[in-house]
Amino acid sequence: MKTYNLAFKYRIYPNETQANIINVTFGCTRLVYNRFLAQRKELYETDKKSVTYNTQAKELPLLKLELPFLKEVDSIALQQSLKNLETAYKNFFQKRTAFPKFKSKRSTRKSYNTVSTSNNIRVEGNFLKLPKLGLVKIKLHRAIPQNYVIKSATISQEPNGAYYVSLLTEFQRDIKEVPSDNNIVGLDFAMSELFVSSDNQRADYPRFFRKLEAKLVKAQRELSRKVKFSQNWYKVKLKVAKIHNLIKNSRKDFLHKLSHELVTKYNAIILEDLNMKAMSGVLNFGKSVSDNGWGMFTTMLQYKSMLLGKQVIKIDKWFPSSKTCSSCGNIKDSLSLGERVYNCECGHTMDRDLNASINIREVGRSLLAY
Template sequence: MANKAYKFRLYPTGEQEQLLAKTFGCVRFVYNKMLTEQQETYEKYKDDKETLKKQKFPTPAKYKEEFAWLKEVDSLALANAQINLQKAYKNFFSGRAEFPKFKNRKARQSYTTNVVNGNIMLLDGYIKLPKLKLVKMKQHREIPSHHIIKSCTVSRTKTRKYYVSILTEYEHPPVQKEVQAVVGLDFSMSGLFVDSEKGKKANYPRFYRQALEKLAKEQRILPRRKKGSTRWHKQRLKVAKLHERIANQRKDFLHKESHKLAKRYDCVVIEDLNMKGMSQALHFGKSVADNAWGMFTTFLGYKLEEQGKQLIKIDKWFPSSKTCSCCGQVKESLSLSERTFRCDCGFVADRDWNASINIKNEGLRLLALI
């Protein structure tokens, strides 16, 4: 079995918006309440691991007597808040994450609800959700009939737009496709990536850089407004809309590029880069964030996997830029300012193209070992 999510825009009525705001608040309240109790328990028994393991996890039901307004919202949304906190604690104890933090009302507003006895249904431009009943929805694509709806996540953006992400489950027997067409991609600060075929760049438009001047202007105006006033809210919305537009443009471009690659090649080879470390060490924070290489590789990974194709990540310490793709000689040093690779054997090529060829060759070597 495999999972796939479909995201659609929601258009709730004024009454439904109020109930959604209540649900977001209640989910956050319950999460923070349970976290407070768990913190107290952890501080009390952190030196006694066996006793700590035996402690029962708090449930949302225990708060409903004291806080009757919790009964007004979807109970499954509150139950999922508990599940999310349990996952956060599990990740903390396994060393995969930091200690769980409290949820803030300024952060992303969302909640998840599950399918139980037909409480979630799609009905000709509407979606039926628990407590909300029928909510108008713009369904721009069809969900295949063999996909079974498992859960829905309702979210609200900073610009007060509502979305629903419908998680489905379907039978997907793994069929591994024979690898014939392989390409290597080298990360490029200016163009997202350079491929190994002809040194072609993705020519990423750098949407954040394009909007930087306009964004700076609107952000300078915001602190001049009295916080909480009508003019302040209007200006905050302007800034939020600009950020949202940049994010949507970026996501659209990355989806299209990853789709092209997944359609054309059977295997894509990339470097397993530490983008956070790169942005801090080289002071390229804005450029690295604007490229969103991590998002691109995530999109590419699941698109390839759906078709039985492969995404291979090679070691980040592999000297792709310093190695000659013609003779295999490795240079001792290569500064960032050197954009053309020159080897003693006479081979001359663009630095990024040379690196992408080396990445592809290393990927083929690893592919032979699988």
């Protein structure tokens, strides 16, 4: 039996009092993060010394004496804010991210994290019990299995004002691997369609951002003409946030359904290990790359396949899948992006993306763990 983690995200509907507590907690966790980040920076700049999480955690009670309002919010949330700072520093020193920045109260997304202790986070019917908040109304669109243990909760507020909670659960399961046999598919990334499979399935991605781009531009132009922080400015700002939220939710819904369809149908999925950030910069496809959500899609494929005992294999991004003939194996010296049909000297003619997806499938077949 192995231990796994899975998060469930739900919409919550706090009453006025609960919403005030949540908003105060956002501010308090931000204050703690910024205060101790400033302390770390100052200590390093003056004495060239570093400070650890344990040292700062001992100073937190002293800060509560200095600022009594910190006692009114969830104490674990304040501790988690310090842990987030420690993680940010580790990521910086391990060259995974940039140096930690101070958090702004004008940030578009606010959140805080709290840990489950003594069953203080639990679902009770149509309500969720949370520290300091009590019973909060929740839209439980998906039930959490009884053998899943809630480990932590992240409460957040989207730019459109809606509140959400993400419950991190832990469970044990003996996942038996499903034999891959010949039920394998290769996916070739396509900018407009998301992907073309080796079975000639095309995702036909609706391009949600492009559909609402004109409406979004109009709302953003309207926002730019308002007096900043005025009542009308906040009204239009909410309109912009709702459009962004519609795009995001539509994209997630489409990708969830598509990834579920693929992992249910196939025992193994092969795709290229692409660097989408670099691709968007080099090819000037920033909007299109951000719109289709390929990175989010591959993440969904991986965790859903894992839970079903199936495999997702990523092959080397430098493999010439587009230049290789899927019939004879000949590799072309060059192939421009404008050539949408692959023509080989052996007489093989095929759609460029379909040809590449077949090559990806065959390379991945040799990497599968049976």
